[in-house]
Amino acid sequence: MREFTYLRANSVADVPAGATIIAGGTNLLDLMKLEVMAPDALVDITRLDLNRIEPHEGGLRIGALVRNSDLAADPVVRRDYPVLSRALLAGASGQLRNMATTGGNLMQRTRCPYFYDRRMACNKRDPGTGCAAQGGVTRHHAILGASDRCIATYPGDMAVALLALDAVVQIDGPAPREVPLADFHLLPGETPHVETVLKPGEVITGVTLPAPVGGEQRYRKVRDRASYAFALVSIAAVIRMEQGQISHAALAFGGVAAKPWRDGDAEAVLLGREPSDALFAQAADILLKPARAFGDHAFKIPLLRRTLMATLRDATGLEATA
Amino acid sequence: MQIRLHVNGDAHDLDLDPRTSLLDALRHHLGLTGTKKGCDHGQCGACTVLMDGRRINACLTLACMADDVQITTIEGLGTPDRLSPLQQQFLDHDGFQCGYCTPGQICSATGMLEEIAAGWPSHVSDNLEGPFAPSHAEIAERMSGNLCRCAAYTHIVAAIQQAAMAGSQREDAA
Ligand SMILES: Cc1cc2nc3c(=O)[nH]c(=O)nc-3n(C[C@H](O)[C@H](O)[C@H](O)COP(=O)(O)OP(=O)(O)OC[C@H]3O[C@@H](n4cnc5c(N)ncnc54)[C@H](O)[C@@H]3O)c2cc1C
Ligand code: SF4
Ligand code: FES
Ligand code: FES
Numbered sequence: 117m118r119e120f121t122y123l124r125a126n127s128v129a130d131v132p133a134g135a136t137i138i139a140g141g142t143n144l145l146d147l148m149k150l151e152v153m154a155p156d157a158l159v160d161i162t163r164l165d166l167n168r169i170e171p172h173e174g175g176l177r178i179g180a181l182v183r184n185s186d187l188a189a190d191p192v193v194r195r196d197y198p199v200l201s202r203a204l205l206a207g208a209s210g211q212l213r214n215m216a217t218t219g220g221n222l223m224q225r226t227r228c229p230y231f232y233d234r235r236m237a238c239n240k241r242d243p244g245t246g247c248a249a250q251g252g253v254t255r256h257h258a259i260l261g262a263s264d265r266c267i268a269t270y271p272g273d274m275a276v277a278l279l280a281l282d283a284v285v286q287i288d289g290p291a292p293r294e295v296p297l298a299d300f301h302l303l304p305g306e307t308p309h310v311e312t313v314l315k316p317g318e319v320i321t322g323v324t325l326p327a328p329v330g331g332e333q334r335y336r337k338v339r340d341r342a343s344y345a346f347a348l349v350s351i352a353a354v355i356r357m358e359q360g361q362i363s364h365a366a367l368a369f370g371g372v373a374a375k376p377w378r379d380g381d382a383e384a385v386l387l388g389r390e391p392s393d394a395l396f397a398q399a400a401d402i403l404l405k406p407a408r409a410f411g412d413h414a415f416k417i418p419l420l421r422r423t424l425m426a427t428l429r430d431a432t433g434l435e436a437t438a
Numbered sequence: 439m440q441i442r443l444h445v446n447g448d449a450h451d452l453d454l455d456p457r458t459s460l461l462d463a464l465r466h467h468l469g470l471t472g473t474k475k476g477c478d479h480g481q482c483g484a485c486t487v488l489m490d491g492r493r494i495n496a497c498l499t500l501a502c503m504a505d506d507v508q509i510t511t512i513e514g515l516g517t518p519d520r521l522s523p524l525q526q527q528f529l530d531h532d533g534f535q536c537g538y539c540t541p542g543q544i545c546s547a548t549g550m551l552e553e554i555a556a557g558w559p560s561h562v563s564d565n566l567e568g569p570f571a572p573s574h575a576e577i578a579e580r581m582s583g584n585l586c587r588c589a590a591y592t593h594i595v596a597a598i599q600q601a602a603m604a605g606s607q608r609e610d611a612a
Contacts, residue, residue, distance in 0.1 A: 122439065122456040122502055142498045145459070146479050158456075160503055185492075189558040194566040205561040209583020210550055212480060214492045215499070343561065343582035 118154040125159050128288045133317030135159040139181060140215040142208075143224040152232060152241055166219075166321055169193070174327035177286075180219030180320045184274065185210070187218060197325060199333035199352050203277035206337045209344050219320035222275055222285065222300065223312065226268035226374075227256060227346055239265045240308040254411040256346060259420070261373040266308030267410050269371055270301055271346045276370035277335055279378055280352035281325050289318035297323070301375030311374070331356030331364055332431040338423055347371035349420045355431040362386045362432065369403075372420060379403050391432035396425050441505045445470065446514030452501070460504050461485045461496035464511060472512035472541045476585070483584035486542040486549075487511050493549030495583075512541035515548060524548055524601045533597035535588035543584050547598045550580045551605065572602035 125131050136155035138144050139162060147153040166179040169190050176197070178187060187193060188204035208216060230236040230248040237246035249257060249267055257267045275297065283297040301312050314320065337350040350370035356363050365386040369377040382403040389395050400421045407417050429435070443450050443460075445468060452467050461478070464470045464487070476484035478497045485496040488510040516522035524544050527533065534540040554576070557568040562579040570576055577595050586594060 117457045120456060122500075138500070138503070140498075141500060141503065142480055142495070145498045145500065149478065160500075162503060185553075185558065189556070194559070198566055201559065201566050202561075205559060205563075209483065210553065210580055211483060211486055211493045211495045211546060211583045212498075214489075214549075215494050343579050 117148050118151060120148075120155055121157045123157065123159045124163060125161050126163060128164065128319050128321065131159050131161065131317070131319050132157070137161050137219075137319065139217040139220040140183070140212075141220075142212050142215050143220060147225065147232075150232060151234060161319065162217075172324050175325040178218050178323045178325070180217060180286075180322050182218050184208070184213040184216040184218070184221060187274075188213065196328035196330075197277075197281055197333070199280060199335050199354060200274070200277040200325075202333070202335035203273040203337075203350075203352055206335055206347075206350070207273035218274070218323055221272055222278075222297075222320060222323075223314070224270075224272050225311070227271045228268040229253065231268060240268060240304075240311075243307070243309050250410055252411070254413040255340075256348065256371065257410065257413050258373050259407045259409055259413065259416050260369075260377055261303045261375070261406075262408070262410065263304045263306070263308070265306060266304035266374070268304070268308065268374060270311075270373070270375050271371070272376075273335070273337065273347065273350060273370060275301070276350055276368045276376045277352040278323060278325075279368035279376040280354050280366040281329075282366070284324045285320055286322045286324060287314065287318050288321045289315070294324075297376070298378060304374050308374070329354060329356065329364055329366075332433075334427055334431050336423060336427045336430075337370070338419060349416055349423055351423055351427045353427050353431050355428070357391075357432060360390055361388055362391060363388070367399075367403075367424070369420065372407075372416065386428075391428065391434040393425065393429075393434070396428045399428070400424050439502060441502050443468070443501065443504065443509065444507065445509045446511060447508075454501055456500065456502050458501045459497050460487070460499040460501045460509070463501035464496060464509075470511050470513055473545075474538055474541055476539070476542075481585070482539070482542075483546055484539050484542040486546040486584065488545055488549055491549070491552060493546050510545070512545055515544065522548070523604060524551075524598065527597040527601040527604075528594070531593045531597035531600065533590060533594045534586075535590050539584060539586045539588075543581070543586070543594055546581060546584045547601070550577075551598070551602055553580070554602070572599055574599070577602075 135157040166181040236248035334353045339345040352368045354366040365383045382399045474484035476482035480498045559566045
């Protein structure tokens with residue numbers, strides 16, 4: 117690990133623009149040990165007063181320092197936003213969830229193995245050097261929204277549920293602002309090293325959720341081990357039915373793109389319709405129309421289709437007909 | 439930099455490079471070698487200690503960030519003549535082979551049983567409301583952050599289940 121200066125912030129105003137924020141440390145220290153990240157200065161924000169979960173405009177405000185385990189176990193989250201509890205519980209381990217924070221989880225970096233290996237070309241780590249993943253092992257890589265420069269995925273679970281819940285990220289800094297989670301992470305395009313809209317000197321202070329929408333909420337994660345593994349694909353679904361018809365459908369997808377993915381057209385086709393396999397297949401067709409595989413992860417396209425079909429059958433109460 | 443660590447009830451003043459992990463501070467600077475280093479990257483759980491009673495990975499924690507919390511290591515849970523209930527059950531059930539993962543398993547299980555007692559759900563829980571029984575499936579899921587290279591899992595789960603049952607009997611009697 118490279119040398120750094122360590123500073124503890126007592127207020128958001130103390131966070132210098134040139135310093136790298138450390139919260140739980142579970143992603144940053146991992147990457148610093150490998151010198152994939154080598155900040156000159158670390159600013160520890162864990163003493164800031166950002167660890168509350170509180171009512172907010174009929175919904176909820178989650179402080180950036182709330183630990184993943186506390187958020188998953190929060191009684192209001194369990195009751196009103198169960199898909200969020202489920203997504204958190206499907207991620208990492210008991211120990212890591214006790215350390216990982218809401219802000220750090222949103223900002224966690226890809227698990228692309230070539231990004232982690234400094235001997236390999238990687239446009240995300242070292243812009244302009246190329247992308248060793250293409251033509252390599254791509255089991256965890258993107259099928260949606262990738263570019264020639266980078267095919268990495270955003271690996272997290274929590275943000276997938278937050279996206280289905282229409283969360284908004286609160287940001288403090290020179291000009292405090294709020295950004296819908298849908299606009300927070302960026303697709304790689306020509307600049308895969310730019311992963312979010314967060315600018316130097318800005319701090320995530322919290323995430324807000326709108327009033328609960330109820331309905332059936334599911335988080336379905338498909339992975340290589342039953343526990344303690346990143347998603348190959350995952351789906352957060354919030355589905356409400358009225359008189360036998362789908363009246364609300366929010367679907368977010370993890371493990372498939374550089375950001376938690378959502379497709380308004382795939383949701384819209386479900387609205388006002390009775391659940392059926394034919395309808396679900398239509399939604400899957402729309403979702404997967406732009407899907408592209410770059411190597412040995414072509415299996416993720418049919419896998420995502422089947423996972424979506426199964427999740428929708430489950431959430432709408434439709435028995436499998438196939 | 440100067441930091442004060444509170445470990446197993448004692449305060450220690452140390453002069454550490456800011457890069458020092460809590461794990462290295464415990465092992466190299468305080469001689470508390472019960473806590474093990476497996477992967478040093480948050481993947482194996484060998485370094486699990488309790489921080490204010492909650493289980494965490496000491497390898498992904500900077501010592502300088504842990505200066506105002508109470509840290510408990512395996513040495514603080516029990517001693518050879520006063521074993522903690524979990525330590526006793528690991529002995530009784532042969533919950534190890536080489537023993538390298540064991541301190542982490544026991545610290546993790548200590549924190550995990552508190553989480554069940556506090557009514558925290560897990561990925562395998564049928565509902566999110568609880569209460570949650572220490573079933574085989576629940577323990578296996580909740581302990582998935584602790585790997586055992588010797589694959590002593592069957593006995594590890596049995597030891598933890600026994601300790602959980604004994605613990606709830608003690609509560610019923612009280
Ligand atoms: C073995 C292992 C398995 C894992 N499995 C999963 C999994 O299955 N699913 C999953 O979702 N995650 C998984 N994770 C990732 C884990 O969830 C993240 O490491 C964690 O959420 C990061 O949070 P943190 O507080 O520790 O962040 P840190 O490591 O402290 O920071 C991460 C990044 O966020 C920035 N940052 C932190 N807080 C803020 C803030 N408030 N404002 C602005 N920037 C900030 C930091 O500068 C840094 O760049 C796993 C991790 C490990 C080590
Ligand atoms: S996919 Fe992205 S992160 Fe992985 S090697 Fe290519 S450029 Fe780097
Ligand atoms: S040594 Fe910390 S998790 Fe492996
Ligand atoms: S007993 Fe050998 S690693 Fe678990």
